[in-house]
Ligand code: OSB
């Protein structure tokens with residue numbers, strides 16, 4: 404039994420080292436909900452990846468805070484469970500709010516790994532000792548700045564460049580990048596910026612030999628992505644549309660995509676992420692680990708997840724320094740000159756948190772305690 408004595412919620416505010424622009428908006432700093440489980444002297448942390456606004460998904464930090472405080476944390480405090488994998492059942496009565504659920508479930512897996520004295524990656528079923536890394540490059544003020552950014556990331560060793568795109572920031576940049584770097588692994592991510600009238604336009608990108616086109620159409624769609632995929636040589640990758648294993652099965656069966664981006668927050672926690680990974684693996688669909696501008700806490704969890712066997716494409720799991728002047732874990736996450744991260748072999752997530760730094764960044768907090776338990 405892993406008895407939870409208390410759950411601490413806190414909001415930290417962290418400015419991004421570099422602003423990040425997607426088709427749905429510009430992010431210059433993050434407001435992040437962190438959860439901390441206290442269990443018999445041990446602590447384990449989870450990061451909620453919900454954004455500042457409900458633009459990527461229908462969750463945002465403030466909805467995640469309310470749901471965590473009023474519904475999820477009380478269920479976890481009252482539970483008698485031993486495994487992170489037991490958490491989804493506890494949360495089943497609550498519909499949606501997957502990013503809020505994931506923060507607590509992932510913290511629970513972290514706690515279990517510490518308790519069992521094994522690396523989190525091993526507890527999740529990971530096998531990889533190193534993981535291949537790519538970068539996601541936001542929409543830039545100019546093509547020149549984009550080219551400079553790509554040159555920097557390539558010389559740092561990253562194995563795959565993903566370009567955020569939208570109408571007006573697509574063909575022209577792909578052309579310029581391919582002219583200078585004909586051979587690199589290159590992909591794009593539209594975050595749902597296109598519609599059916601754009602099908603011919605998107606089909607014209609086959610000439611750029613992109614590794615994939617991520618979520619070109621509606622965030623909740625499978626059917627029209629399947630129509631588009633029929634028109635393309637290039638693989639479609641779904642991100643936003645895949646909320647769980649059943650979505651992955653539907654998308655694969657309908658041929659809406661040939662690749663899946665797994666974000667542990669988007670699917671509601673490690674249990675569902677593993678289920679999506681396995682469903683894809685059984686059907687020959689490669690997956691990779693997406694990112695949500697996480698701090699080292701979420702990033703460490705992404706590294707552990709990426710060690711599962713079917714994470715065969717480079718993920719958006721990159722170094723702390725690309726996002727933060729100082730991360731909240733130590734050591735900070737670093738990527739080798741070959742574009743790889745070494746999966747930690749120590750117990751738990753392998754990245755100890757910097758409590759003082761977190762305290763200094765905290766702007767809001769709340770603590771829930773377990774009711775006294777009486778044993779007879
Ligand atoms: O669609 O993958 C996405 C960031 C925020 C929201 C959505 C996405 C992203 C990224 C950045 O692409 C990935 C990262 O480097 O963390």
Ligand code: MG
Pocket residue numbers: 592594617618642643664693
């Ligand atoms: Mg995406």
